[in-house]
């Protein structure tokens with residue numbers, strides 16, 4: 001494996017890193033999976049990225065673009081023997097044009113740094129995942145990330161004007177435009193957003209900016225027993241003039257874990273809604289708050305909101321949900337499904353049924369206003385039980401007209417379910433696109449696309465796999481070349497529970 005590295009070092013001007021500690025770091029993401037890359041490379045410039053892709057094509061070596069490494073389904077876990085293209089150092093905010101409504105940034109720009117840079121201009125970049133302190137714009141493009149405020153603003157896909165990228169062919173290209181609007185056929189840029197590093201490597205991203213509202217209040221609202229959450233979500237979502245930008249939910253278990261010093265002041269009160277109200281000035285905020293109270297009452301929630309002047313402080317608490325559960329609850333599977341609002345309560349009942357059938361506790365939080373829930377089942381991620389639970393949950397979401405991923409992506413863990421959602425014709429289109437962009441299937445193999453039966457691969461689960469049909473690191477595309485490339489890329493192993 002190591003023998004090809006001198007030729008990589010000769011091909012690029014950037015650093016090629018092979019230290020054990022660095023390879024261990026880039027072998028993981030926020031999931032329980034672990035891969036064994038042969039090297040990480042920090043390209044110096046776009047020519048270097050082209051050189052890396054050409055080098056990898058010649059040798060059929062898998063490449064994985066990496067930003068903050070916080071993805072949750074193995075999206076950035078490298079196949080064994082892969083080279084990680086580490087873009088974290090590409091964090092330059094190249095140009096901010098608030099009057100034009102955009103900023104040009106390196107893909108490694110951390111969300112929090114971008115927001116800090118934009119604030120003096122009275123602007124912001126709306127996607128705000130809970131990981132915003134360490135996740136990057138390139139990673140947001142890779143997973144089409146969103147966050148609490150996507151209730152009003154939508155996901156990353158809505159906030160990218162253009163991307164410069166190097167395709168898996170080694171060609172440089174730019175998708176999108178600086179124009180505020182555009183209608184040019186099927187949108188290549190939209191296809192790239194959410195493609196999990198499987199089509200190309202973004203080298204620069206132009207993000208759209210939104211004006212910062214003058215007032216942003218966080219509201220914590222206790223949910224009374226028996227409230228129907230779907231009805232609450234729909235009533236709030238369609239109420240006029242509320243200025244709501246986020247409608248979040250924490251079940252009683254999560255609310256209890258997040259309560260206490262530095263957290264919510266709500267120990268023992270049961271489930272809560274976390275809302276954000278935006279307004280231009282205090283008078284408008286007061287009027288909007290009254291309308292929100294009215295909508296809550298109409299939905300059967302008669303408790304008064306607790307008001308936080310600093311909405312970001314509330315999202316900081318909410319963003320800690322995963323970390324706190326890591327510390328206090330430990331190993332679990334963190335799911336991410338979404339359904340239409342009128343079926344939220346049926347999804348919640350399905351979650352309870354699945355947890356009861358498998359006798360595991362479940363902690364649930366999520367973006368209620370978008371029907372996007374994150375049930376966290378406390379079960380060893382590698383166990384057969386975990387696989388059964390995930391399978392039952394994803395099937396339940398699909399049977400309710402929903403989706404297998406609201407925001408985290410597909411990665412290695414859910415690719416066996418992709419065809420159930422997009423259908424065989426849809427999968428064939430995706431595969432054709434993949435072949436066009438990455439004919440040797442070197443970019444992030446084992447992610448997003450399910451193993452191809454026609455290429456002689458079974459999509460049955462390997463024993464002990466967390467997900468039936470998911471074979472991390474296995475080939476992704478039906479082609480002899482991809483078969484050869486993939487044979488060299490052995491699966492990332494699953495590592496033990498994260499503490």
Ligand SMILES: Cc1cc2nc3c(=O)[nH]c(=O)nc-3n(C[C@H](O)[C@H](O)[C@H](O)COP(=O)(O)OP(=O)(O)OC[C@H]3O[C@@H](n4cnc5c(N)ncnc54)[C@H](O)[C@@H]3O)c2cc1C
Nearest residue numbers: 067068069070071129130131136138139142146196197202
């Ligand atoms: C505590 C915590 C909270 C989270 N909260 C949320 C949330 O609220 N909402 C949400 O949507 N997600 C959330 N996530 C998931 C994750 O943070 C997001 O998916 C985020 O966008 C990943 O960014 P990253 O920089 O870490 O990307 P990485 O993990 O490094 O990469 C993610 C994917 O993008 C690809 N990629 C990275 N850079 C590039 C590039 N330059 N070109 C092409 N492809 C690239 C990678 O190959 C990979 O497939 C959370 C994760 C954690 C750990």
